[in-house]
Amino acid sequence: MQLLLEQLTNGLTIGSFYALVAMGYSMVYGVMKLINFAHGDFFTLGSYLGYTILVIGSGWVTRTFGLWGGIALAILGAMLGLALGGLLVERVAYRPVYKAGRLPLVVSALGASIFISNGIMAVWGPRFQAYPQTGIPSGTLRLFGEIYIPDIKLVTLLVSLTLMAVIYFIVEKTLFGAAVRATALDRETATLMGINFRSIILFVFSVGPALGALAGVFAGLNYSRIIFNMGWGYGLKAFTATIIGGIGNIPGAMVGGLLLGLLESLFEGFVSGAWKNVFVFLILIVILIVRPTGLIGEKVAEKV
Amino acid sequence: MKRIPGVILVLVLTLSLALAACQPKPAEPQTIQIGLQAPLTGDFAAEGQWAVQSVEVAKELLNKKGGVLGKQIEIIVADDASNPKDSALAAQKLISQGLKAVIASYGSSVTAPAADLYDANKVVSVGYGCTAVRLTMEKQRPYFFRTSGRDDTQSEFFAKFAVEVLGAKRIAIMHDNQDYGRGVAEDAKKFLQPYIDAGQVELVYYDAITPGESDYSAVVSQIKEINPDVWFFTAYYPEAALLLKQARQAGYTGLFVGNNSVPTPEFEKIAGIDVIKGSIHLNEPMPQFLNYPESIEFMEAYKAKYNELPGSIWAVYAADALNALAAAIQKAGALDPDAIAQTMRTMTDVKGITGPLMFTERGDRKNIPYYAYIYNDQGQLELYYPK
Numbered sequence: 001m002q003l004l005l006e007q008l009t010n011g012l013t014i015g016s017f018y019a020l021v022a023m024g025y026s027m028v029y030g031v032m033k034l035i036n037f038a039h040g041d042f043f044t045l046g047s048y049l050g051y052t053i054l055v056i057g058s059g060w061v062t063r064t065f066g067l068w069g070g071i072a073l074a075i076l077g078a079m080l081g082l083a084l085g086g087l088l089v090e091r092v093a094y095r096p097v098y099k100a101g102r103l104p105l106v107v108s109a110l111g112a113s114i115f116i117s118n119g120i121m122a123v124w125g126p127r128f129q130a131y132p133q134t135g136i137p138s139g140t141l142r143l144f145g146e147i148y149i150p151d152i153k154l155v156t157l158l159v160s161l162t163l164m165a166v167i168y169f170i171v172e173k174t175l176f177g178a179a180v181r182a183t184a185l186d187r188e189t190a191t192l193m194g195i196n197f198r199s200i201i202l203f204v205f206s207v208g209p210a211l212g213a214l215a216g217v218f219a220g221l222n223y224s225r226i227i228f229n230m231g232w233g234y235g236l237k238a239f240t241a242t243i244i245g246g247i248g249n250i251p252g253a254m255v256g257g258l259l260l261g262l263l264e265s266l267f268e269g270f271v272s273g274a275w276k277n278v279f280v281f282l283i284l285i286v287i288l289i290v291r292p293t294g295l296i297g298e299k300v301a302e303k304v
Numbered sequence: 305m306k307r308i309p310g311v312i313l314v315l316v317l318t319l320s321l322a323l324a325a326c327q328p329k330p331a332e333p334q335t336i337q338i339g340l341q342a343p344l345t346g347d348f349a350a351e352g353q354w355a356v357q358s359v360e361v362a363k364e365l366l367n368k369k370g371g372v373l374g375k376q377i378e379i380i381v382a383d384d385a386s387n388p389k390d391s392a393l394a395a396q397k398l399i400s401q402g403l404k405a406v407i408a409s410y411g412s413s414v415t416a417p418a419a420d421l422y423d424a425n426k427v428v429s430v431g432y433g434c435t436a437v438r439l440t441m442e443k444q445r446p447y448f449f450r451t452s453g454r455d456d457t458q459s460e461f462f463a464k465f466a467v468e469v470l471g472a473k474r475i476a477i478m479h480d481n482q483d484y485g486r487g488v489a490e491d492a493k494k495f496l497q498p499y500i501d502a503g504q505v506e507l508v509y510y511d512a513i514t515p516g517e518s519d520y521s522a523v524v525s526q527i528k529e530i531n532p533d534v535w536f537f538t539a540y541y542p543e544a545a546l547l548l549k550q551a552r553q554a555g556y557t558g559l560f561v562g563n564n565s566v567p568t569p570e571f572e573k574i575a576g577i578d579v580i581k582g583s584i585h586l587n588e589p590m591p592q593f594l595n596y597p598e599s600i601e602f603m604e605a606y607k608a609k610y611n612e613l614p615g616s617i618w619a620v621y622a623a624d625a626l627n628a629l630a631a632a633i634q635k636a637g638a639l640d641p642d643a644i645a646q647t648m649r650t651m652t653d654v655k656g657i658t659g660p661l662m663f664t665e666r667g668d669r670k671n672i673p674y675y676a677y678i679y680n681d682q683g684q685l686e687l688y689y690p691k
Contacts, residue, residue, distance in 0.1 A: 002529075003525055003526070003529045006521075006525040006528075006554070007522055007525055010519070010521035010522050010525060011522070013519070013521070014519045014521075017519075121345075126344075126345045126346070126349045127349045127350050127353075127570075128350070128542060128570055128573075128574065130573045130574045133576040133577075133578075138578070140553055140555070142555075146555075148553065148554045148555040150553045150554075219518060222518070222519070223518040223519065223546055223549075223550075224549070224574055224576075225518065225542060225545065225546060225574045227347075230518070233516060233517070264522070265521070265522040266522075268522035268523060268526075269522040269523070269525055269526050272511055272512075273511055273512055273513045273514060273522070273523050274481050274511060274512035274513070274514070276514055277514060
């Protein structure tokens with residue numbers, strides 16, 4: 001029982017990373033029908049920005065604003081940086097080729113991905129970097145005597161779930177959200193109805209990367225080890241989560257991410273760690289066979 | 305556009321071939337060139353960098369003493385990016401430059417494809433951080449040697465150490481499903497078997513993790529539930545650091561024993577002092593504990609140049625790979641692969657930084673001792689056994 005509870009918390013934490021990154025994939029896909037390969041690298045870049053904020057002046061931010069103040073600043077800085085970065089990438093790499101069709105767009109996305117990850121390697125070096133021990137909370141919450149949950153894990157979970165709720169509210173309950181969904185359904189008609197396509201693009205290319213950056217900083221705070229190519233692994237998993245949930249569908253990405261994290265943890269904890277990825281991708285295949293549009297994919301499926 | 309008639313094409317091709325054949329032969333190089341294949345990027349980038357620095361220092365020391373065969377030594381570096389695919393490319397690159405002797409490489413699965421290529425092209429290669437048994441025992445590679453030890457030595461040491469010194473009753477063994485880690489784990493299990501049969505000890509966990517991930521909390525919860533006396537981890541430092549950190553956060557208080565690729569500065573940096581203190585690590589003699597005259601000379605030169613000691617023993621083995629090659633070339637009297645390989649097998653009087661450089665018929669280093677080190681409260685390694 002205790003083991004099960006622990007594995008559930010583990011799964012939810014990993015799942016919230018996947019969900020945050022997956023939401024960015026899904027937003028961009030929904031609006032532009034583009035699989036944004038650079039998204040995993042937004043995650044990495046966010047992580048490195050947070051790292052830089054925490055290590056400048058050998059922990060000046062933490063000393064001045066306190067442990068949690070430092071973390072909040074690292075998160076805000078990284079999210080802001082990546083919101084701007086996302087818009088820049090859209091302007092430089094995607095907008096010029098947007099009219100050329102989907103294939104050039106995908107190639108351009110791959111190019112952006114390689115550019116960002118090699119840029120990170122050039123600036124911060126090819127070796128592992130570690131988030132400073134002084135900037136990371138080391139406390140642990142003990143529940144029912146035997147269940148240990150590190151503070152940072154709890155914060156990760158709470159912040160991620162709150163943000164997901166906020167995004168869910170914006171996308172599903174507001175007029176602007178309706179515009180985003182309408183654009184995802186049919187861009188031409190939505191534009192004809194007076195929806196400003198550029199403002200939608202602005203939204204997905206600033207919020208998506210910012211969510212990725214948040215996940216990146218949390219990954220650094222949780223595991224301290226970061227490396228320039230880590231976005232690839234997270235990106236792949238998050239993309240899988242997007243597919244599981246139904247690509248283009250934002251609540252679907254959240255559900256897919258959390259579900260993927262839970263499945264991984266439970267399988268690894270109770271069956272075998274070595275076979276984890278085999279199992280996860282087997283599930284993906286099964287879901288694609290049974291529900292080709294993903295778990296919550298009906299809305300997108302309406303479109304022919 | 306008009307097509308170029310075939311006859312002219314053939315003529316041009318023949319002519320250019322003939323011209324190429326007439327090119328004067330490149331002049332005999334004025335230096336003794338030795339290759340160094342190292343992981344400069346990828347997961348083991350730190351090891352690669354230390355290896356390059358160590359070999360550089362060893363080269364300078366040798367050159368100061370007059371070099372080899374009266375010529376200065378020149379090192380040509382190729383990056384194998386910590387993976388087998390790029391390893392083959394790096395090997396091709398060094399082979400195509402006409403090298404006869406190379407130092408290659410760190411990591412057993414990375415070294416294997418390169419060793420095959422070097423062997424097929426009659427290039428003597430000396431590994432420095434590849435300890436899988438199969439590299440020398442699965443098939444004979446006449447031109448392959450290694451200055452590092454072999455995994456089964458470590459596994460044998462572990463079984464004896466865990467049961468007889470630590471008095472463990474319940475042991476967990478965790479590997480990463482890669483060549484090196486799985487090899488150590490399998491051998492450790494094999495050497496534990498007599499103790500298990502005698503009812504002295506129980507193997508309570510034997511499984512693998514997926515390398516390259518960040519969150520191991522699922523495995524860690526499992527370890528905590530099983531609560532072994534000794535948790536032996538047989539793979540590399542990035543995963544070891546995360547596992548141990550997450551295990552301590554989850555409330556596991558048992559003893560963590562790492563194998564020889566765990567205790568590095570990177571491990572200390574990622575996990576932090578609070579996490580690593582009290583953990584024990586098996587290793588071939590670590591750089592700071594070497595006390596041969598050759599080691600002291602090397603460490604002083606290294607410190608003067610880089611203001612620190614080499615981060616791991618493997619980098620020092622890379623330096624010793626150069627020492628062994630230089631000695632063998634000197635003794636053989638020529639840069640001839642067959643003569644060098646033959647000399648490597650028979651030489652008995654060459655002193656390296658890590659002790660005498662002697663090799664078996666199959667290319668393994670002779671007489672590598674093993675030690676257990678423990679991190680003290682200041683996060684520094686101390687000798688634990690045998691004292």
